[in-house]
Amino acid sequence: MFSTLEVVTTVVVGVMVGVEFSVAFVMNRILNALPEDSSQLGHAHGGRMLGAVMPVWYIGSLVLVIIWAIAGWQHDDTALVITAGALLILSVVMSVLLLVPINNRNKSWTPENRPEDWRTQLSRWERWHYLRVAVIIAAFTLLAAALV
Numbered sequence: 001m002f003s004t005l006e007v008v009t010t011v012v013v014g015v016m017v018g019v020e021f022s023v024a025f026v027m028n029r030i031l032n033a034l035p036e037d038s039s040q041l042g043h044a045h046g047g048r049m050l051g052a053v054m055p056v057w058y059i060g061s062l063v064l065v066i067i068w069a070i071a072g073w074q075h076d077d078t079a080l081v082i083t084a085g086a087l088l089i090l091s092v093v094m095s096v097l098l099l100v101p102i103n104n105r106n107k108s109w110t111p112e113n114r115p116e117d118w119r120t121q122l123s124r125w126e127r128w129h130y131l132r133v134a135v136i137i138a139a140f141t142l143l144a145a146a147l148v
Contacts, residue, residue, distance in 0.1 A: 009064040047107035077146035087139035
């Protein structure tokens with residue numbers, strides 16, 4: 001049962017990392033290459049869609065890591081799992097304080113009501129997102145190391 005928890009947690013976090021990596025290095029580049037109105041509408045739609053799913057995924061991943069750390073307290077790899085959990089907490093804090101406020105504005109924008117600096121705001125979101133992706137990649141790497 002414990003092995004199943006380790007594998008499920010690692011897979012859930014790994015898929016989350018894959019989605020966020022894809023947003024950073026594939027989807028945003030595609031959306032940014034579209035004409036202005038299409039780009040902005042695409043970012044707004046993505047913000048609504050992923051903004052509904054990702055909070056559950058981040059918190060769910062963190063809960064799984066906490067359960068793993070508690071259930072495996074006596075194992076040698078617990079420090080790796082706890083550190084991964086701390087990084088996931090950091091990613092949630094970053095999300096709430098830095099990324100969600102921008103995303104909440106972005107998801108309601110249309111070509112008619114977007115602010116003049118909408119590209120600057122999206123660029124700021126992307127920079128914070130790159131950092132968040134690095135943090136969750138580090139967490140995933142620690143979980144993978146603990147698994148083996």
